[in-house]
Amino acid sequence: xxxxxxxxxxxxxxxxxxxxxxxxxxxxxxxxxxxxxxxxxxxxxxxxxxxxxxxxxxxxxxxxxxxxxxxxxxxxxxxxxxxxxxxxxxxxxxxxxxxxxxxxxxxxxxxxxxxxxxxxxxxxxxxxxxxxxxxxxxxxxxxxxxxxxxxxxxxxxxxxxxxxxxxxxxxxxxxxxxxxxxxxxxxxxxxxxxxxxxxxxxxxxxxxxxxxxxxxxxxxxxxxxxxxxxxxxxxxxxxxxxxxxxxxxxxxxxxxxxxxxxxxxxxxxxxxxxxxxxxxxxxxxxxxxxxxxxxxxxxxxxxxxxxxxxxxxxxxxxxxxxxxxxxxxxxxxxxxxxxxxxxxxxxxxxxxxxxxxxxxxxxxxxxxxxxxxxxxxxxxxxxxxxxxxxxxxxxxxxxxxxxxxxxx
Numbered sequence: 001x002x003x004x005x006x007x008x009x010x011x012x013x014x015x016x017x018x019x020x021x022x023x024x025x026x027x028x029x030x031x032x033x034x035x036x037x038x039x040x041x042x043x044x045x046x047x048x049x050x051x052x053x054x055x056x057x058x059x060x061x062x063x064x065x066x067x068x069x070x071x072x073x074x075x076x077x078x079x080x081x082x083x084x085x086x087x088x089x090x091x092x093x094x095x096x097x098x099x100x101x102x103x104x105x106x107x108x109x110x111x112x113x114x115x116x117x118x119x120x121x122x123x124x125x126x127x128x129x130x131x132x133x134x135x136x137x138x139x140x141x142x143x144x145x146x147x148x149x150x151x152x153x154x155x156x157x158x159x160x161x162x163x164x165x166x167x168x169x170x171x172x173x174x175x176x177x178x179x180x181x182x183x184x185x186x187x188x189x190x191x192x193x194x195x196x197x198x199x200x201x202x203x204x205x206x207x208x209x210x211x212x213x214x215x216x217x218x219x220x221x222x223x224x225x226x227x228x229x230x231x232x233x234x235x236x237x238x239x240x241x242x243x244x245x246x247x248x249x250x251x252x253x254x255x256x257x258x259x260x261x262x263x264x265x266x267x268x269x270x271x272x273x274x275x276x277x278x279x280x281x282x283x284x285x286x287x288x289x290x291x292x293x294x295x296x297x298x299x300x301x302x303x304x305x306x307x308x309x310x311x312x313x314x315x316x317x318x319x320x321x322x323x324x325x326x327x328x329x330x331x332x333x334x335x336x337x338x339x340x341x342x343x344x345x346x347x348x349x350x351x352x353x354x355x356x357x358x359x360x361x362x363x364x365x366x367x368x369x370x371x372x373x374x375x376x377x378x379x380x381x382x383x384x385x386x387x388x389x390x391x392x393x394x395x396x397x398x399x400x401x402x403x404x405x406x407x408x
Contacts, residue, residue, distance in 0.1 A: 026148075036069050040072070041057070042074070044079075051232055052204065055257050062282045080108075083105040098119060103124075110130060113133035118133075136300070148181025150251075150253075155251070159295070162196055164228070173390075182398070203230075203245065211237070214238045222299040224249070249266065254271070329340025331343060
């Protein structure tokens with residue numbers, strides 16, 4: 001149930017100073033108080049999507065239940081063109097902190113921050129900031145790389161598929177990380193030219209289209225491992241139905257929320273998010289005065305494994321589906337970093353441990369890395385930084401983006 005939100009009216013303070021016999025009055029408006037926080041969340045999808053929006057809302061609810069000084073509300077399924085209206089609606093209800101949770105909400109959030117200097121704004125996945133507007137993101141590329149390793153270790157065809165919502169930098173980065181892991185493991189197993197085929201949906205939430213494109217990747221392109229960015233378990237469900245109906249095993253990897261229950265025989269692992277870790281840190285800092293309406297211009301959260309904002313898993317606490325552990329332990333690979341022969345399972349765990357640190361010992365985007373047109377994009381030993389990853393619009397070697405036909 002939404003909690004009733006009231007609007008506190010700031011008092012005007014008059015200070016009189018006598019200078020040379022003249023009385024000079026100064027009007028001071030006290031800075032906004034955040035002793036009680038009324039936080040409003042703008043969601044691009046329905047909270048029941050079991051993907052991106054579901055995960056954000058779970059994080060909201062976890063933090064809301066922990067603190068008496070925090071009250072939250074939300075608007076769901078907000079079209080990106082209507083983000084500005086949604087923000088104004090939440091402010092009219094008394095919200096003094098606004099979280100907007102889609103890349104397409106960025107400009108509307110930035111404009112609202114300029115209109116409302118007494119409100120604190122945080123935008124998820126964007127790059128525009130203002131004195132009262134910060135940015136945040138729980139980054140998945142480490143996990144996509146690990147899932148790519150798992151897919152490359154299990155594939156029988158050397159072909160994986162990726163169902164992408166949009167080919168914006170965030171998704172391109174994740175496709176590339178998955179492809180780097182897939183290629184590394186598949187090459188080590190003797191596949192000469194591993195491929196990751198990509199089809200774009202053109203929507204964040206479209207289960208029917210996601211299922212349709214998954215079928216194309218399997219039936220037309222021979223993919224036997226599927227990852228995706230779409231806010232439903234549709235791809236997982238399709239793979240489970242193939243297994244149950246035809247005995248065909250297509251390995252699948254969950255996205256954002258635990259999806260093992262939707263594909264117990266096909267879901268190998270996935271990338272899971274803990275938005276509550278970021279939301280709690282932000283809201284505590286607002287409440288204690290660390291963050292104000294004047295100092296957010298350089299506040300940008302880019303939290304990963306080392307900050308406990310993300311987790312490898314088909315379900316929380318289940319990094320790899322037990323169904324596939326023996327298979328992974330039976331596959332031996334040569335570790336490209338050490339030259340040692342290890343099982344695929346051990347390699348994934350070693351890479352996971354190396355990245356699960358505040359300062360990771362390993363990063364997937366370390367060169368040499370070639371683009372899919374053969375151009376050397378990252379020199380040997382060099383590592384891509386935040387800005388290069390955040391704006392990534394090129395694909396690594398082995399990725400093939402399929403131009404869709406109208407019949408798809």
